[in-house]
Amino acid sequence: MRDGTPTTGDAVTCTGLRYSFGQTRAVDGVDLTVTAGEVFGLLGPNGAGKTTAIRCVTTLLPVPSGMVRVFGHDAATEKMAVRRLLGYVPQQLSADASLTGRENVSLFARVFDVPRRERAGRVGQALEAVGLADAADRMAGTYSGGMVRRLELAQALVSAPRLLMLDEPTIGLDPIARTSVWEHIMAVRAATGMTVLVTTHYMDEAEQYCDRVALMHKGRVRALGTPERLIADLRERRGDGSVPTLEDVFRDVAGSGLDEEGGEFRDVRRTRNTASRVG
């Protein structure tokens, strides 16, 4: 699965990661490590800073050197090396509606330097891996929300990334499409062994699919571990025998006032925008 090149076992290392938009401290000192091969979930309500953290790892937002490393490469000084290792699916729907599914994937094969003789084969396999082989030559504008997400997954897969970064891959989808998107992610991961870093604010998904999770609130990581461990810890702390959910853990670590503070207006509006585009 992994090509025998010697790298550290860590896919992503963030050391004291900070990022501010003017006065807003979107990410405020995050330390975390994603181990190669795992599915790591970054959880938190709207406005917690998940997207900002992801964008720092993807080299989209400038960070000082030493803060973010991807398979040992510094996101500040080795941008191209980092990008070659990444498959990135942003929070907005990012497939081009005026191209067919196949053309959308081909573009990413081209910009990742897939040679011409391999291109059709790779693009075909990527589309097949996400179950879009039959719809490949339709315009992406005619796809349903779940299909667009799977198309974006194919775009990310075509370059054989070692780290797949998915920002709210199931936001705004109906339950069936959500399950389908996750099943394709898990199948691809099983077949390729790639590391997956995913953000979501659906706690149930994280509990079901993630090996480890970090609970983020107001730019900081409040708890980190396997979902089972976090739940077991809270159960012990409560000591009343009831079985808490990951959501209860979140309420516990984030403190009170979650409902009132969960996301400013613009965060909610953004989320709604994405959701309505998925429709």
Place this chain on the structure above:
Amino acid sequence: MSAAPATPPPASADSTGAGGLDLLLVPPRARTGWRVLPARVAAMCVVELQKLRHDRTELYTRAIQPALWLLIFGETFTRIKLIPSDGIPYLDYLAPGIIAQSTMFIAIFYGIQIIWERDSGVLTKLLVTPTPRAALVTGKAFAAGVKAMIQAVVVMVIAALLGVSMTWNPLRLAGVIVAVLLGSAFFSCLSVTIAGIVLTRDRLMGIGQAITMPLFFASNALYPTTAMPAWLQYVSAVNPLSYQVDALRGLLLGVPSHLPLDFAVLFAATAIGITAASVLLGRLAR
């Protein structure tokens, strides 16, 4: 692309296993050095052509304006002989100007497409590929040139139908292609640069509309610079459109022109445009 089971087998025993993911296990060999730029330019141009193939309405609607300029303005002013035109019929004199003008109009609004791609996440994702900013901007600039080239051909056909006699010398036509591509690359980079400053589609639309006509009138597209008041001549002298028109006129009609200077200015303007747009592209991504 083979008929295969919907779910890929967990481990492909044979590397050629149909429906497997075997090709997706190995990352492609990275292009390096000078090879990156032409590859990215090609990728962006392919996308532009694919889009045009799916939806040709823009090609047709874009042909209307230049046709009107040549048909109404050109024919009328040829008849009343009001504008000095270097001893050739005014319609002939006007045709290269309209080629330059109509391709500039396309390029100057290219930033709107970039902002749209930013808002929709398409650009965001391209910025996370192994494509240096400058290569991405250059790719986009020449992709805008693809549209401009098609537009130029359309205008040339209209002009030919109206009886303008233009050159068929392949070398000169190659020069025309270069001049159209460079002009379009410069104006699309100008547009992306403005987009990087104003950041929203509405503002860019407003600025685009505000500057296209002044750029057009403060150039030699409609009349020779000698017919302009002195202050306008100065503006025209720093307007890349004038140099593009001069080159097109010289190449297509064989009238006296300053080809070395024209191409030097166009190359320099394009280089500056690409640099400015690359610097400001990052602002769009934030």
